[in-house]
Amino acid sequence: MAKYCGLNGEILSQQEAGIGLTDLAILRGYGIFDYFLFKYGQPLLEEQYFNRFYSSAEKMHLEVPIGRQLLSRHLRELIAANGETQGAIRLVLTGGYSPDGYAPGAPNLIVLLHPYPKLPEAYFTEGVGLISHSFQREWPEIKAINYLTGIKLLPQIRQAGALEVLYHHNGILLEAVRSNIFLVNSREELITPHSNILYGITRQSVIKVAEGLLPIIEREVRLEELFQAREAFITGTNKSLMPVVKVDGRLIGNGEVGPWARKLREGLEAYREGYYRKVVG
Numbered sequence: 001m002a003k004y005c006g007l008n009g010e011i012l013s014q015q016e017a018g019i020g021l022t023d024l025a026i027l028r029g030y031g032i033f034d035y036f037l038f039k040y041g042q043p044l045l046e047e048q049y050f051n052r053f054y055s056s057a058e059k060m061h062l063e064v065p066i067g068r069q070l071l072s073r074h075l076r077e078l079i080a081a082n083g084e085t086q087g088a089i090r091l092v093l094t095g096g097y098s099p100d101g102y103a104p105g106a107p108n109l110i111v112l113l114h115p116y117p118k119l120p121e122a123y124f125t126e127g128v129g130l131i132s133h134s135f136q137r138e139w140p141e142i143k144a145i146n147y148l149t150g151i152k153l154l155p156q157i158r159q160a161g162a163l164e165v166l167y168h169h170n171g172i173l174l175e176a177v178r179s180n181i182f183l184v185n186s187r188e189e190l191i192t193p194h195s196n197i198l199y200g201i202t203r204q205s206v207i208k209v210a211e212g213l214l215p216i217i218e219r220e221v222r223l224e225e226l227f228q229a230r231e232a233f234i235t236g237t238n239k240s241l242m243p244v245v246k247v248d249g250r251l252i253g254n255g256e257v258g259p260w261a262r263k264l265r266e267g268l269e270a271y272r273e274g275y276y277r278k279v280v281g
């Protein structure tokens with residue numbers, strides 16, 4: 001656990017900091033969050049994550065108690081106070097203290113530092129499995145704190161030896177519980193769902209990295225296309241780009257990690273590193 005956290009713009013001991021019991025995040029699960037990486041003391045793609053965080057807040061009628069400039073300074077102070085050079089940052093904006101247990105109050109802004117994600121290398125070299133589930137998140141573009149469906153399905157995910165659950169709705173492929181999905185079809189086109197999803201920052205980075213390498217198509221994708229794909233992979237801040245070789249026990253492509261997943265993951269890592277180098281100077 002990090003030594004210090006942020007609460008409403010102040011840096012406090014994480015062990016002692018807390019919020020009250022009547023916060024709407026506790027009573028009704030109402031709140032938003034975001035999660036991003038930092039390295040060399042610098043947040044990755046800060047502007048893009050801030051855009052999503054402030055826009056999620058606005059859509060949920062919650063006011064972030066500090067503006068972007070102050071938040072940016074606050075993050076750097078928190079990183080320095082913890083003496084970390086790399087890790088992950090979680091911003092949480094709660095519904096605040098509710099006067100009647102239902103209506104939002106003034107939001108609490110929590111900032112937590114987590115270790116830099118370290119996933120088993122086999123996830124990347126051998127690929128991972130998913131299970132599918134018919135579900136569409138309530139407000140797909142908002143990064144709400146509610147992960148009821150995914151968390152409730154954890155026992156089934158574990159039993160299937162899968163990593164995550166993949167959502168589809170009315171036969172349309174959407175996203176995984178904490179990541180976006182891409183397919184490479186037999187024409188070597190890169191295809192990703194374009195609506196009713198969270199617009200992942202990593203999804204956007206991968207699209208940028210893929211530009212000029214193969215055609216990129218953002219459109220409605222049918223679930224069956226997944227099973228006809230040559231390759232599939234998921235993307236997320238803490239997963240980078242992870243090949244998917246099995247869904248519901250059915251092999252994707254030949255069931256092995258494909259060349260595009262390898263190439264685009266390398267490209268994504270280089271893109272991230274290039275960003276850090278540019279801001280660090």
Ligand SMILES: Cc1ncc(COP(=O)(O)O)c(C=O)c1O
Binds near residue numbers: 175178201
């Ligand atoms: C529902 C959902 N979709 C997609 C993503 C991937 O987004 P990002 O690449 O910004 O981490 C996440 C990340 O947590 C998510 O929760």
